[in-house]
Amino acid sequence: MPEIVAExxxxxxxxxxxxxxxxxxxxxxxxxxxVYIPCIRWFxxxxxxxxxxxxxxxxxxxxxxxxKPELLVRSxxxxxxxxxxxxxxxxxxxxxxVLRKYNTVVFVHGCFWHRHKNCxxxxxxxxxxxxxxxxxxxxxxxxxKHTRKLREMGWHVLTVWECELKKPEKVLQRLExxxxxxxRIEHENASSAAINLTFQVSGFxxxxxxxxxxxxxxxxxxxYSTKGEKRKKNNHxxxxxxxxxxx
Numbered sequence: 001m002p003e004i005v006a007e008x009x010x011x012x013x014x015x016x017x018x019x020x021x022x023x024x025x026x027x028x029x030x031x032x033x034x035v036y037i038p039c040i041r042w043f044x045x046x047x048x049x050x051x052x053x054x055x056x057x058x059x060x061x062x063x064x065x066x067x068k069p070e071l072l073v074r075s076x077x078x079x080x081x082x083x084x085x086x087x088x089x090x091x092x093x094x095x096x097x098v099l100r101k102y103n104t105v106v107f108v109h110g111c112f113w114h115r116h117k118n119c120x121x122x123x124x125x126x127x128x129x130x131x132x133x134x135x136x137x138x139x140x141x142x143x144x145k146h147t148r149k150l151r152e153m154g155w156h157v158l159t160v161w162e163c164e165l166k167k168p169e170k171v172l173q174r175l176e177x178x179x180x181x182x183x184r185i186e187h188e189n190a191s192s193a194a195i196n197l198t199f200q201v202s203g204f205x206x207x208x209x210x211x212x213x214x215x216x217x218x219x220x221x222x223x224y225s226t227k228g229e230k231r232k233k234n235n236h237x238x239x240x241x242x243x244x245x246x247x
Contacts, residue, residue, distance in 0.1 A: 069162045070096050070108040076172045082179070091155070093146030102182040104156040106175070107143075111162045115140050119163050156182055 065087055074097060077084065085098045095105035111121035115136050125132050147157050158178060164171050 065094075065096065067108070067110065069110065069160070069165050072165055072168060073097065073106065073108050073160055073171070076168060077175065080172060080176065091153075092149040093142070095150070095157075099179065101186075102156070102179050103154065103186055104158060104179060104182050105150060106158045106160060108160045109143070109162065113139055114143060116161045116163065119161070121163055 074084075074086075077097065077099075082099060083101075085100065087094045087096065088098050091098065091105065093107070096108045097106035098104075099106070109116070111119045112123070113136075116122045124136070150157050156178075158175065160171055160175075
């Protein structure tokens with residue numbers, strides 16, 4: 001009896017091994033079949049349908065810029081009347097969209113690669129977990145570093161996530177509100193800077209209001225007189241001097 005059980009188990013193993021080999025050659029995903037065939041859930045071998053070379057080639061085709069989410073955001077902003085530059089190399093992280101007028105940069109991040117918190121797309125592959133985790137950690141660290149440097153340079157940083165673009169009208173509304181606020185702030189800063197300017201003409205410096213010495217509230221007001229009053233005072237002084245000389 002034990003020998004019969006062993007032979008049955010051995011035969012079952014060979015059957016599943018042959019089936020797995022067939023699926024690998026024909027690129028059949030066993031994990032998707034496991035939903036319909038309960039016995040595969042027990043066997044469930046981890047089989048990659050692509051060779052290492054094919055997998056490397058596929059990963060190399062993933063774009064770092066001009067992705068579909070990025071193109072969608074650019075199209076929305078352009079239709080709304082905003083003008084911008086792209087991927088400026090002189091800025092940290094080469095922001096996807098740079099709105100110089102508003103002193104603002106926009107990053108369009110994929111939820112998977114940049115680890116959007118509490119997002120279903122930001123899942124972690126079950127195979128080669130250490131490799132993927134290290135890669136994700138590097139991406140997140142670089143994002144934080146670039147954001148910090150940009151803010152130190154005076155830029156305002158906005159992030160649009162891939163999953164948010166399922167409702168593009170809300171994304172555009174949020175961007176318009178934030179950019180309007182930035183425009184108001186930039187205008188106020190420019191106005192205050194213009195008030196505090198000091199102008200230099202032919203080497204002479206005209207002081208600003210802040211540099212001027214104004215009388216304090218407790219000081220007496222300076223007196224003002226006309227030319228006639230000054231002339232009368234001078235004549236009175238001359239007559240007084242003459243009388244003193246005569247005496």
